[in-house]
Amino acid sequence: AQSVTQLGSHVSVSEGALVLLRCNYSSSVPPYLFWYVQYPNQGLQLLLKYTSAATLVKGINGFEAEFKKSETSFHLTKPSAHMSDAAEYFCAVKTQDTGFQKLVFGTGTRLLVSP
Amino acid sequence: DAEITQSPRHKITETGRQVTLACHQTWNHNNMFWYRQDLGHGLRLIHYSYGVHDTNKGEVSDGYSVSRSNTEDLPLTLESAASSQTSVYFCASSATAGTGELFFGEGSRLTVL
Numbered sequence: 001a002q003s004v005t006q007l008g009s010h011v012s013v014s015e016g017a018l019v020l021l022r023c024n025y026s027s028s029v030p031p032y033l034f035w036y037v038q039y040p041n042q043g044l045q046l047l048l049k050y051t052s053a054a055t056l057v058k059g060i061n062g063f064e065a066e067f068k069k070s071e072t073s074f075h076l077t078k079p080s081a082h083m084s085d086a087a088e089y090f091c092a093v094k095t096q097d098t099g100f101q102k103l104v105f106g107t108g109t110r111l112l113v114s115p
Numbered sequence: 116d117a118e119i120t121q122s123p124r125h126k127i128t129e130t131g132r133q134v135t136l137a138c139h140q141t142w143n144h145n146n147m148f149w150y151r152q153d154l155g156h157g158l159r160l161i162h163y164s165y166g167v168h169d170t171n172k173g174e175v176s177d178g179y180s181v182s183r184s185n186t187e188d189l190p191l192t193l194e195s196a197a198s199s200q201t202s203v204y205f206c207a208s209s210a211t212a213g214t215g216e217l218f219f220g221e222g223s224r225l226t227v228l
Contacts, residue, residue, distance in 0.1 A: 043219035
């Protein structure tokens with residue numbers, strides 16, 4: 001069964017610093033992978049997705065992620081953190097369930113950005 | 116614009132009472148899902164539906180039920196609320212074909228006293 005593991009429940013960075021949020025996946029088939037962001041008291045919204053096209057995927061708000069099959073990773077990065085990036089980030093993988101599809105989520109990483 | 120709405124956004128109830136959380140989507144998606152979100156557990160799948168009259172149990176379905184009488188709605192019912200069901204509940208939907216991308220509602224915060 002497909003699954004994802006997010007390393008680090010909290011990541012702290014200073015404003016302007018590099019953001020790196022880690023996600024490793026387990027999948028027996030080529031995966032579809034997603035990063036979602038959740039701002040306080042809101043639902044989740046899609047940041048970016050990998051669907052077996054380009055391995056470097058660009059998303060909203062300057063975020064990007066690189067699919068590395070050899071490392072089974074799909075880490076999320078942003079060159080320069082902004083205070084508004086403070087949120088919880090979830091990695092997810094698509095699974096197939098008797099011909100239908102659903103997403104399995106990691107436990108999330110809370111990004112803290114200090115001035 | 117298409118959207119997915121949940122109601123109520125906040126609810127306080129007492130142990131043993133029946134509670135229903137509503138979810139309505141205008142995406143015309145066949146797939147609908149209910150998750151709960153708790154500290155340290157991320158998002159856990161409660162129930163899901165792949166179409167009208169179809170319902171399936173997720174990983175934490177005990178004490179919850181859903182029914183799907185039309186494409187737009189998937190209400191979540193707590194038959195007899197327990198304090199362990201205090202949580203934030205999210206409804207989501209996705210298209211049958213495509214990447215599996217989920218569209219989420221804003222969440223319903225439920226407190227069981």
